[in-house]
Amino acid sequence: MSMLDRAQCEALDASDPLAAARDRFHLPEGVIYLDGNSLGALPKATARRIDDVIRGQWGDDLITGWNKHGWVDLPRALGAKIAKLIGADADEVVVCDSTSLNVFKLLSAALALRPDRRIILSDNGNFPTDLYMAQGLAQLLGRDHRLEIVAPDAVIDRIGEDVAVVMLTEVDYRTGRRHDMAAINARAKAAGVHTLWDLAHSAGALPVDLNGSGADFAVGCGYKYLNGGPGAPAFLFVARRWQDATQQPLFGWFGHAAPFAFETAYQPKSGIDRFLVGTPPVLGMAALACGLETFDGIDLNLVRQKSLALGDLMIRLVAQECPDFDLALASPVGAERGSQVSYAHPSGYAVMQALIARGVIGDFRAPNLIRFGFTPLYVRYRDIWDAVAALKAVLATAEWQNPALNRRAAVT
Incomplete structure (x- = not known):
């Protein structure tokens, strides 16, 4: 395989059909931002x-x-925009609350559909807050529900008639490994099991097909690839077939059939609106609306193609430029990967801090992973070259050994 150089990466940028989308974002001069899988850039x-x-x-x-100004309609209006990105219908998605609260609500609804079963099946690549919510709900219900955690590649074979719900994050937050949603949904349906998907690391980064794959429930956040800003409102999806057959446990006035009648007894709305709780956070939703508008006119298939190409380029360049350093690829190669590449390094935290000091912003996940996220709307091929050049310099000079870079900050 021939050696790559920066000029070849610049040539890829010149022919990139998504190149113009970069101008939709504020990107600080001198910074290579490869952490959009944690917080999207500012539109x-x-x-x-x-x-x-x-x-x-x-x-x-x-x-x-x-x-x-239609503030009252924002949960449904923004939900309809997100629905286009995740293979859902407009009346199946609503923007509300946080991802964690939405997991709690939908997991409760899904468990109620299978009162004869007690197992919540997940994997050790699921984001911890989802697991915490499942543990807390099981304790609150007090009916012997149990969270069972298996390896990601063991999930599909573990799905059986004792499982009530399969709860998974489509793309592993640490490694970028992507589950086969269609295959898992099919296996779950055959066993009478409901599925709950977390799309935090996939919505906006790759085409998602909830309805086409037969998903039952899903959640996602607004602040990663959807570029809604720190703490942006989250969203939830409930397949139309389950909306009026289920009830979420948090009875709030925006989920009431007649919120401005101010009745003392709760009566849920019909459809997706019954999954609302409290007053919409208008400022956060206004910011999220701008994030969603960055996808106007964008073909998600092109987003996926570029995402894979960026990741493949980083893997190839790290192998080319950093073969003698203690880096181990922790991400799959090719289509089994989401929109990030992770490497293990014994001093991963300090290595990432050294990169950030050089203007290359990725992040760290315990115990030893450095993550590089690719948001195809604004990350360029030349950025990957420059990021790998900075990584090579950090490792070659061992600047990560600086004690100041080894002191853990509150957010890693």
Whole structure:
């Protein structure tokens, strides 16, 4: 295989059909941002939109903004936009709450559909908060429900008639390994098992086909590839066939059939709206709306093609430029990978801090993984070359041994 150079990466940028999308984002000069799988970059439109909502809508129109500016409709309006990205219908997705709360709500609803079963099946690549929510719900229910955690490649064979729900993150947050959603949904359906998918690391990074694959429930966050800002509202999906057959446990006024009747007894709305709880966070939703608009006119198949190409390029360049350092590829090669590449290194935290000091922002996941996320709307091929060059310099000079780089910050 021939050696690659930076000029070849620049040539790839010149022919990139998504290159123009980069201009939709504010990207600091001198920074290579490879952490969009933790927090998406700021869309240029967001600051103006938030300023308008604060000054023009809230400031001038006060409480009339709920009707005048459609604040009350934001959960469904934004849900419809997300539905296009995840293979769902507009009336199957709603924006609300956090990913963790949505896991709690949907897992509760799914368990109620199988009152004769007690096992929640997940894997050790699932994001910990999902597992925590399952543990807390099982304890709260007090009916001997049990979370069973297996290796990712053991999930499909473990699905059986004693399992109530399979709860998985489609793309492993540490390694980027991608589950075969269609195969797992098919196996689950055959065994009478419901599925709950976390799309935090897939929505906006690759085409998701919830309805085509037969998914029952799903959740996702708004602040990673959807570029909604830190702590952006999350979303949930409930297949239409289950909406009126289920009930989530958090009875809030926005999920009430007549919220402004102010009745003392709870009566749920029909359809997806019954999964709402409290008042929509309008400012956060305004920012998320800008994040979703960065996908206007974008073909998700091109996003996926570029995502894989960026990851393959990094794997090839690390093998080419850093063969003599203590790096071990922790991610799959090819289509089994989401939109990130991870490497194990004994001093992974300090290595990443040294990279960040050089302007290459990725992140670290315990115990030893350095992660590089690829957001195809703004990451360039030349960025991968420059990031690997910085990684090579960090390892060659052993600058990561600086004690200051080994002191753990609160957020890693």
